[in-house]
Amino acid sequence: MAINVHKKIENISFGLFSPKQVTGMASAKIVTPELYDKEGYPVDGGLMDIRLGVIDPGLRCKTCGQKLKECPGHFGYIELARPVIHILFVRQIYNMLRSTCKYCGHVLVPETNLKKYLVNLDKIGEEEGLEARRRKVKDIVDKHKIKDKCPHCEKKLDIIKLEKPYNFYEGEVRITPIEVRARLEKIPEEDLVMFGYAAGFRPEWMILTVLQIPPVTMRPSITLESGERSEDDLTHKLGDIVRINQRLFENINAGAPEVIIEDLWDLLQYHVTTFFDNEVPQLPPARHRSGQPLKTLTDRIKSKEGRIRHNMAGKRTDFSARTVISPDPLIGMNEVGVPQVMARTLTIPVRVTEWNKEYLKKLVENGPKKYPGANYIIKVDGRRKTITAETKDEILAELEVGYIVERHLQDGDICIFNRQPSLHRMSMMCHRVKILPGNTFRLNPAVCAPYNADFDGDEMNLHVPQNEEARAEAQILMSVETQIISPRYGLSVVGCIHDAITGNYLLTKELVLSREEALDLLYASGVDDLSALSHKDKVDGKEVFSALLPSDFNYAGKDKAGNEVKIVNGQLKSGNMDQASLGHEKGLMLRNIYERYGEAFTADLLGKISKLGCTVLARRGFSMGIGDLDLTPEARAEIQETINKAEKDALSLIDAYYANELEPLPGRSLHETLELRILEALNKARNKTGDIAVKQVKDSAAVVMAKCGARGNPLNIAQMTAVVGQQALRGKRIERGYNGRTLPYFKKNDLGPKARGFVRNNFKSGLTPNEFFFGAMTGRDALMDTALRTPKSGYLYRRLSNAMQDLKVEYDGSVRDASGRIVQFMYGEDGLDVSKTKNGILDVKSIVHDVMGGAK
Amino acid sequence: MTFDVTKHHLVPKHTKLSESEKSKMLGKYGVEALSLPKIMTDDPALKKLDVKTGDIIKIERKSKTAGASEYYRVVVEG
Numbered sequence: 013m014a015i016n017v018h019k020k021i022e023n024i025s026f027g028l029f030s031p032k033q034v035t036g037m038a039s040a041k042i043v044t045p046e047l048y049d050k051e052g053y054p055v056d057g058g059l060m061d062i063r064l065g066v067i068d069p070g071l072r073c074k075t076c077g078q079k080l081k082e083c084p085g086h087f088g089y090i091e092l093a094r095p096v097i098h099i100l101f102v103r104q105i106y107n108m109l110r111s112t113c114k115y116c117g118h119v120l121v122p123e124t125n126l127k128k129y130l131v132n133l134d135k136i137g138e139e140e141g142l143e144a145r146r147r148k149v150k151d152i153v154d155k156h157k158i159k160d161k162c163p164h165c166e167k168k169l170d171i172i173k174l175e176k177p178y179n180f181y182e183g184e185v186r187i188t189p190i191e192v193r194a195r196l197e198k199i200p201e202e203d204l205v206m207f208g209y210a211a212g213f214r215p216e217w218m219i220l221t222v223l224q225i226p227p228v229t230m231r232p233s234i235t236l237e238s239g240e241r242s243e244d245d246l247t248h249k250l251g252d253i254v255r256i257n258q259r260l261f262e263n264i265n266a267g268a269p270e271v272i273i274e275d276l277w278d279l280l281q282y283h284v285t286t287f288f289d290n291e292v293p294q295l296p297p298a299r300h301r302s303g304q305p306l307k308t309l310t311d312r313i314k315s316k317e318g319r320i321r322h323n324m325a326g327k328r329t330d331f332s333a334r335t336v337i338s339p340d341p342l343i344g345m346n347e348v349g350v351p352q353v354m355a356r357t358l359t360i361p362v363r364v365t366e367w368n369k370e371y372l373k374k375l376v377e378n379g380p381k382k383y384p385g386a387n388y389i390i391k392v393d394g395r396r397k398t399i400t401a402e403t404k405d406e407i408l409a410e411l412e413v414g415y416i417v418e419r420h421l422q423d424g425d426i427c428i429f430n431r432q433p434s435l436h437r438m439s440m441m442c443h444r445v446k447i448l449p450g451n452t453f454r455l456n457p458a459v460c461a462p463y464n465a466d467f468d469g470d471e472m473n474l475h476v477p478q479n480e481e482a483r484a485e486a487q488i489l490m491s492v493e494t495q496i497i498s499p500r501y502g503l504s505v506v507g508c509i510h511d512a513i514t515g516n517y518l519l520t521k522e523l524v525l526s527r528e529e530a531l532d533l534l535y536a537s538g539v540d541d542l543s544a545l546s547h548k549d550k551v552d553g554k555e556v557f558s559a560l561l562p563s564d565f566n567y568a569g570k571d572k573a574g575n576e577v578k579i580v581n582g583q584l585k586s587g588n589m590d591q592a593s594l595g596h597e598k599g600l601m602l603r604n605i606y607e608r609y610g611e612a613f614t615a616d617l618l619g620k621i622s623k624l625g626c627t628v629l630a631r632r633g634f635s636m637g638i639g640d641l642d643l644t645p646e647a648r649a650e651i652q653e654t655i656n657k658a659e660k661d662a663l664s665l666i667d668a669y670y671a672n673e674l675e676p677l678p679g680r681s682l683h684e685t686l687e688l689r690i691l692e693a694l695n696k697a698r699n700k701t702g703d704i705a706v707k708q709v710k711d712s713a714a715v716v717m718a719k720c721g722a723r724g725n726p727l728n729i730a731q732m733t734a735v736v737g738q739q740a741l742r743g744k745r746i747e748r749g750y751n752g753r754t755l756p757y758f759k760k761n762d763l764g765p766k767a768r769g770f771v772r773n774n775f776k777s778g779l780t781p782n783e784f785f786f787g788a789m790t791g792r793d794a795l796m797d798t799a800l801r802t803p804k805s806g807y808l809y810r811r812l813s814n815a816m817q818d819l820k821v822e823y824d825g826s827v828r829d830a831s832g833r834i835v836q837f838m839y840g841e842d843g844l845d846v847s848k849t850k851n852g853i854l855d856v857k858s859i860v861h862d863v864m865g866g867a868k
Numbered sequence: 869m870t871f872d873v874t875k876h877h878l879v880p881k882h883t884k885l886s887e888s889e890k891s892k893m894l895g896k897y898g899v900e901a902l903s904l905p906k907i908m909t910d911d912p913a914l915k916k917l918d919v920k921t922g923d924i925i926k927i928e929r930k931s932k933t934a935g936a937s938e939y940y941r942v943v944v945e946g
């Protein structure tokens with residue numbers, strides 16, 4: 013018998029079960045805590061009773077007659093020896109007790125007001141919805157809870173208190189659940205409407221007299237490897253309830269003393285409470301023997317791992333992935349390296365046609381394990397089949413036009429790549445898949461900037477669009493090429509970084525190659541048309557670089573050092589390629605190429621340039637060692653002398669301060685003047701020593717990187733070779749710590765450079781302990797500052813973007829919101845689309861020049 | 869003595885549109901007066917202008933991007 017249990021859910025209503033409904037819908041009454049008999053067969057009337065459904069293969073359900081996986085499970089019930097309070101309704105019960113009369117059962121609202129309230133409530137319910145009505149009920153209840161006597165029967169009433177979690181007291185006397193239930197029973201139907209009860213619901217159902225036993229199918233036991241059965245947490249909890257309930261029955265029947273009965277009753281209340289919610293604040297959670305708390309009903313629903321957020325709102329698909337990223341300068345800017353293991357799970361549906369049938373059959377043949385293969389097929393009737401070694405032959409035989417094959421991700425497939433926080437549109441861009449070995453996503457370092465990614469453990473997400481529309485949209489609107497120019501500042505957001513910059517800088521600055529070397533270099537960088545290279549035997553680095561540029565490209569700009577960069581007819585005539593030309597957020601050269609030759613060309617060129625840079629560096633060799641920071645003895649002496657002099661200056665300033673000979677600066681106190689003068693003297697010395705040092709180590713790798721903007725700056729070099737300099741907290745020299753001094757090492761009121769955080773050593777020579785401590789102080793301050801600022805600015809940005817998300821530039825140039833209200837009469841006041849400008853400037857001159865036919 | 873805010877260099881020039889200017893301006897943008905940004909009758913910049921609700925105020929601002937820009941606000945009860 014195959015009963016189709018799948019039904020369409022039309023609506024769900026939430027409410028209370030009455031004891032009658034519980035017993036009525038139950039298919040078994042549970043009377044014993046035993047689970048299985050000696051043969052391991054479920055005991056009749058036990059918690060695993062096969063009338064509650066089956067979880068063992070081979071058994072049939074006694075209620076519906078179906079087998080495992082067919083039977084949906086059936087509820088049972090137990091009769092509680094004494095009623096207990098349903099923990100999740102304690103609040104409502106409390107409200108009800110406080111606002112009704114224990115003698116006549118009426119709501120404590122005077123007859124005259126009652127009608128008025130009801131009309132008012134219905135109106136609110138209709139106009140503002142149920143939630144508003146509920147709030148109003150709360151207001152009324154709060155207003156009319158027990159004062160001193162009932163307005164109906166005029167009898168005196170006592171204040172009722174709730175002692176958490178579930179004990180009610182009237183004065184000093186405890187109200188037992190039996191009594192509570194009796195009081196709730198008294199409340200007439202008409203008065204319940206006040207509290208928002210739908211017709212037919214009774215408040216006394218909140219006090220449990222029978223307890224529903226969930227079907228075994230929702231608490232299956234698992235068989236361990238040892239053959240032992242391990243029961244679900246819910247079954248454990250239910251076992252406790254049934255056991256205590258049984259003992260309570262026995263004691264009541266035997267006429268045991270009331271104290272014993274009370275104790276057992278309380279225990280029953282505890283077990284039933286923790287069955288619903290094992291995290292009631294005032295109760296110790298029920299635990300396994302191992303000590304870990306039981307997962308009961310509430311735990312299954314709430315929190316991130318609960319049914320709602322985990323299973324219902326958080327669906328998993330085979331179309332998205334997340335892993336660590338690592339760099340790969342050899343793949344294209346618009347590519348993303350996807351690990352093959354991932355590609356075997358990520359799928360793309362392809363409809364079988366006459367023309368691709370053989371190809372797809374091959375993929376099915378390969379199956380889910382062998383790449384490139386396929387994981388599923390979808391038949392014409394929409395039914396899905398998994399491809400496995402067993403089903404493969406059958407599927408191959410039936411595969412026909414109209415079927416859909418979900419094949420593995422392959423090279424060239426379109427996907428969307430993303431890194432959080434997704435603050436601007438360049439945080440999600442469309443890439444093409446490149447399947448690579450390994451376990452990480454690979455991306456070209458040039459796109460690190462728009463994603464704000466680095467490789468210190470960053471993870472990124474990948475999404476695979478599943479149909480043609482989505483793919484077309486992603487490709488046209490989101491591909492990396494279309495995102496090159498930033499809508500924020502009108503310059504390129506992608507660009508060469510690190511080695512790619514250094515490589516091109518060295519190439520254009522000083523390298524001279526043999527023709528063979530040059531050709532090899534270009535070929536390795538992805539250039540296949542080598543005719544642009546001159547035919548000389550010795551080729552200058554600038555010429556090699558020029559071979560990448562289109563022959564009609566002209567450009568004039570400045571490099572980082574301020575020298576003229578001149579490109580005439582695709583030939584780099586002067587200047588070096590550095591961060592100012594190749595980097596992101598700079599690179600007016602890239603902007604010009606983009607404008608002239610379009611996005612695809614720019615992306616391709618940028619890929620070649622960065623590959624060229626990396627290759628140059630790899631072949632030339634580029635490394636940095638401690639020797640790079642060596643200074644000549646003369647330079648060292650000069651630096652020492654400069655610092656000594658500065659320190660002496662500072663000390664004489666202090667002397668002048670104490671002798672009251674210091675001239676105060678306008679608007680400053682004498683002490684402030686001293687501080688400023690000392691800072692000035694020390695900073696001047698630091699800068700001077702820095703200059704000496706950088707001049708001395710000018711041929712080292714560190715200086716080359718700093719000069720071309722690849723990484724680091726002259727200050728870093730100075731700190732490594734000359735002087736670390738003054739440590740400052742909040743713009744001042746360090747003055748905190750002990751009374752009158754920064755560290756116990758110093759004398760009280762020592763204002764000298766050393767005692768106030770001036771580090772006269774450099775990182776190479778090493779810091780003294782107190783210098784190191786000052787460094788740690790500023791380091792910690794900076795760290796805390798960023799840690800505190802990041803979430804703040806993030807939230808600010810979020811509010812801003814949420815507030816502005818539906819603003820739109822209309823065709824007349826005005827900015828309006830979703831309801832047509834004008835926000836700006838001209839977008840940005842000048843009406844310019846920044847992404848069509850160069851760094852916000854519309855270059856009218858060059859436009860005119862171009863319109864006039866490019867003539868000089 | 870009170871300070872005249874309209875003389876301050878950060879307060880842009882506010883002028884009231886005439887009826888014909890008003891309908892021309894609304895026609896240009898194709899909007900009702902209430903779709904415009906608002907300014908209250910008691911705004912200090914309007915003190916000398918003799919405005920009533922429903923009037924449209926033209927504000928001429930200095931602009932970083934465009935040199936000078938025009939902005940309009942409708943007067944509302946304040």
Ligand SMILES: [Mg+2]
Nearest residue numbers: 466468469470
């Ligand atoms: Mg990182």
Ligand SMILES: [Zn+2]
Nearest residue numbers: 073075076083
């Ligand atoms: Zn069944």
Ligand SMILES: [Zn+2]
Nearest residue numbers: 113116162165
């Ligand atoms: Zn009464």
